[in-house]
Amino acid sequence: MRVLFVLMLLAWSSLSHADIYLESQVFVQQQFSGHPPQPQVIWLNGELKAKLAGVLQHKYTGLRIRYWQGEENGLQTVWVLNEIGKEKNITVGITVAQDSIKTLQVLAFRESRGWEVKHGFFTRQFVSMFLKKDMQLSGHIDGITGATMSVRAVKKLAKVALLLHSEVQQ
Amino acid sequence: MxxxxxxxxxxxxxxxxxxxxxxxxxxxxxxxxxxxxxxxxxxxxxxxxxxxMLDVYGVKSASKMTWSVSGDSKRYATQLEQRWYINAVQLPVHDKQLVGAANIGSLLILASQHQLHLLTAELELVESMDMSLNGTIRGVGIAGGVLILKTDTSWYQADESLLMFTQVASPGVVQLSSQIALPKMYDQALPERVTDLxxxxxxxxxxxxxxxxxxxxxxxxxxxxxxxxxxxxxxxxxxxxxxxxx
Structure with a gap:
């Protein structure tokens, strides 16, 4: 009975607390083989904010976004972005090289449902995707039953990273 | 029939x-x-x-904590539940424990235990930064015009663009943000009860x-x-x- 109680408590706590799978700093270090460059920022002007709002389907609050840019894989940029799934932020680390996604990893998940998006079987689908002219991803992403909003949030962030990458390359 | x-x-x-x-x-x-x-x-x-409506949901009076803003004696940073205010203006920030505020140049910096929120003088959000420092943030202040963060174990000094934070042994004389009483005019303007509903x-x-x-x-x-x-x-x-x- 006690074991059952402890298990229930553990299950409950896993549902109700933020799960940080990987510190953003560690993710950035991994993308640059342990030697990350200094962070840079892209300032958001009205035009870029409008594009972001189009992708996110809501206004982006903030005037600048940090990123890391290095010579690996041509010229790669690394982004750590947040988007609300249903009620709370999902933090995703995305590496873009040669205008397509090289790595996408869920770094922190704070919602009570939809955590399945952290799994590799889902995030691997984004690899090699690029942004088409109509601001859609180049391929289809299979959804996850019961994680619709989290899937949607991660897809939005993938598009945002690709969009911002193209902006900083110009 | x-x-x-x-x-x-x-x-x-x-x-x-x-x-x-x-x-x-x-x-x-x-x-x-x-x-x-x-x-x-x-x-x-x-x-x-x-x-x-607040009565219907049984919302009680919010606990209020006010911090001085280092480098700006006319501003006060207040936390009501998870809402933050400068004087009586609500900020576009939703965070847990406010630990202090500072003003560097044209930027206002508010710190929670794990995040920094940068705002313009007009209180528009510039960036919310997740901080991966050694320990949780316990204080924020200014030393020689530079932003200083105090964690459980260390001091950190920010670079000019507030992008890099370097651990320092001794930051010099730091004007740390401290807890103070909110002036009456702002206190009266703030809501007594707040809810996220x-x-x-x-x-x-x-x-x-x-x-x-x-x-x-x-x-x-x-x-x-x-x-x-x-x-x-x-x-x-x-x-x-x-x-x-x-």
């Missing part, structure tokens, strides 16, 4: 139920319509502020009968039963009428 009486009885019951349930159906229909369009009205983003949630609860105890709880059930009955009795009346006319 028996058939006619039977139909008349159905009509009487149909009318009685219709009359009795009219207000219930109107209530459910109106609240349902408003709920359907709540996002169009922006109710999914507007917090409940009316006292009587939106008007959309209120509409959901009003429509779903979850606000005013048992009488409210049975309204959706009674409405549903009345509508079902009216549909069935209406069909029966129609059927009997067509049989009579044959």
């Amino acid at each position: 028996k058939r006619f009486l039977h139909r008349a009885a159905i009509i009487r019951v149909h009318r009685s139920i219709a009359l009795f349930s009219m207000l219930l159906i109107m209530f459910t229909a109106i609240t349902g319509f408003l709920l359907q369009h709540a996002k169009d009205f922006g109710w999914h983003q507007q917090y409940i502020t009316q006292d009587w 939106h008007y959309m949630r209120f509409m959901q609860d009003l429509h779903g009968g979850r606000l005013f105890g048992l009488p409210h709880w049975v309204i959706p059930d009674l409405t549903a039963l009345a509508l079902l009955f009216l549909c069935v009795s209406g069909l029966m009346m129609k059927w009997k009428r067509s049989r009579l006319s044959v």
Whole structure:
């Protein structure tokens, strides 16, 4: 009975607390083989904010976004972005090289449902995707039953990273 | 004649139920319509502020903590639950424990235990930064015009663009943000009670009968039963009428 109680408590706590799978700093270090460059920022002007709002389907609050840019894989940029799934932020680390996604990893998940998006079987689908002219991803992403909003949030962030990458390359 | 009486009885019951349930159906229909369009009205983003609504949800007075803003003696950073204010203006920031604030150049920096929020002088959010420092942030201040963060174990110094934070052994004389009393004029302007509940949630609860105890709880059930009955009795009346006319 006690074991059952402890298990229930553990299950409950896993549902109700933020799960940080990987510190953003560690993710950035991994993308640059342990030697990350200094962070840079892209300032958001009205035009870029409008594009972001189009992708996110809501206004982006903030005037600048940090990123890391290095010579690996041509010229790669690394982004750590947040988007609300249903009620709370999902933090995703995305590496873009040669205008397509090289790595996408869920770094922190704070919602009570939809955590399945952290799994590799889902995030691997984004690899090699690029942004088409109509601001859609180049391929289809299979959804996850019961994680619709989290899937949607991660897809939005993938598009945002690709969009911002193209902006900083110009 | 028996058939006619039977139909008349159905009509009487149909009318009685219709009359009795009219207000219930109107209530459910109106609240349902408003709920359907709540996002169009922006109710999914507007917090409940009316006292009587806060009473319904049993919202108590919020605990208030105010911090001085290092480098700006005319501004005060206040936390009410998870809402942050500068003087009496609410910030576009939603975070837990405020630990201090500082003003560097044209940027206002507010710190929680794990994040920094940068705002313009006009209080527009520039960036919210997740901080991966050694220990949680315990204080924020200025030393020689440079932003300083104090954690459990270390001091950190920010670079000019507030992008890099370097651990320093001794930051020199730091003007740390400290907890103070909020001046009365701002204190009076701040709400006594705050909640994260939106008007959309209120509409959901009003429509779903979850606000005013048992009488409210049975309204959706009674409405549903009345509508079902009216549909069935209406069909029966129609059927009997067509049989009579044959």
